[in-house]
Amino acid sequence: MKINKSTRHARITRDFGEAVALYWLSKCGFECARVDHTGIDIIARNPHTEETMGISVKSRSRIEGTEEAVVSIPNDHLDRADAACKAFGCVPYFAIVVDAGETVRGFILPMLHLLTLFPRAKSGTGWKMSEKCLSQYAADPKIIAFEFKTKATRWWTANNGLRAGRDRLPDGVRQAALSAKRLECVELAPAFSPAADKSAGKPPHSKRFARSEPLSR
Numbered sequence: 001m002k003i004n005k006s007t008r009h010a011r012i013t014r015d016f017g018e019a020v021a022l023y024w025l026s027k028c029g030f031e032c033a034r035v036d037h038t039g040i041d042i043i044a045r046n047p048h049t050e051e052t053m054g055i056s057v058k059s060r061s062r063i064e065g066t067e068e069a070v071v072s073i074p075n076d077h078l079d080r081a082d083a084a085c086k087a088f089g090c091v092p093y094f095a096i097v098v099d100a101g102e103t104v105r106g107f108i109l110p111m112l113h114l115l116t117l118f119p120r121a122k123s124g125t126g127w128k129m130s131e132k133c134l135s136q137y138a139a140d141p142k143i144i145a146f147e148f149k150t151k152a153t154r155w156w157t158a159n160n161g162l163r164a165g166r167d168r169l170p171d172g173v174r175q176a177a178l179s180a181k182r183l184e185c186v187e188l189a190p191a192f193s194p195a196a197d198k199s200a201g202k203p204p205h206s207k208r209f210a211r212s213e214p215l216s217r
Helices: 009-027 075-088 111-117 131-138 161-167 171-183 194-199
Strands: 031-037 040-045 052-062 071-074 091-100 103-110 124-127 144-149
Touching (some): 071 091, 075 111, 111 124
Parallel strands (some): 052 091
Antiparallel strands (some): 031 040, 103 144
16 A cells, blocks of 8 residues: 555654564563663563563654665664663663565564674664565574564545445445435425415415414413
C-alpha cells in the first residue's frame, strides 16, 4: 500500500517502533518496561542470560524506493545510550525497527556489536538495509531479529469511500437507504388537489379538515 504520511508520522513511527520492540520482548518472556530517560527507551531482563539490557530504539517508515536507506545513528545518541546504561547498570543495546514495503523488520543487538559491524565515523554510524546486509544479519547469531508482513485487505480510496461505508451498513438499514433512494426517483401524487375540490363545489381542503364531531366546550 502506498504510504501517504501524516504530519505527525515521524513521532508516531517512533512510538510504534518502541511498542513493537517492547511487545516482542514481552511475548518472549522478557520482563521489560518503557522508560522516559535520555539515551534509552526500554529496560529489559534477559531470561536466557540474566543480563539487564538498556535498549535505545531507532524506528523508520520507508516510502517506496527508499526501502534500503541506511538508519543513521548519530554519535551523540551512542554516547547518551552508553551514559544511561552506566547510570542504571545495564548493558547498552540497540533495537532497529524498519517498516518498508509490506514487511516490518526488527533487529536487537548489543551496541558493542553494532560498532564492530559499523564503526563510528565523524558523524556517527548507521544500520544498513540492503539485501546483502539482510542476508548477513540472518547468519549472525549476535543479532536477534523478527519480522512480520503487513497488508491492507480493504482500505479507503477516492473512489470507494462512500460505497464501502454503505456496504458495511446492517441489512435493514441498507435496505431502508436503498428504498429511500428509489423514492427520490418517483413523483408522488399530492395528498389533495385544490383545483379538484373547487370544481366539485367544495371549499379547498374540505376533506382534509372535515370533522365528524363538534369540538367540546
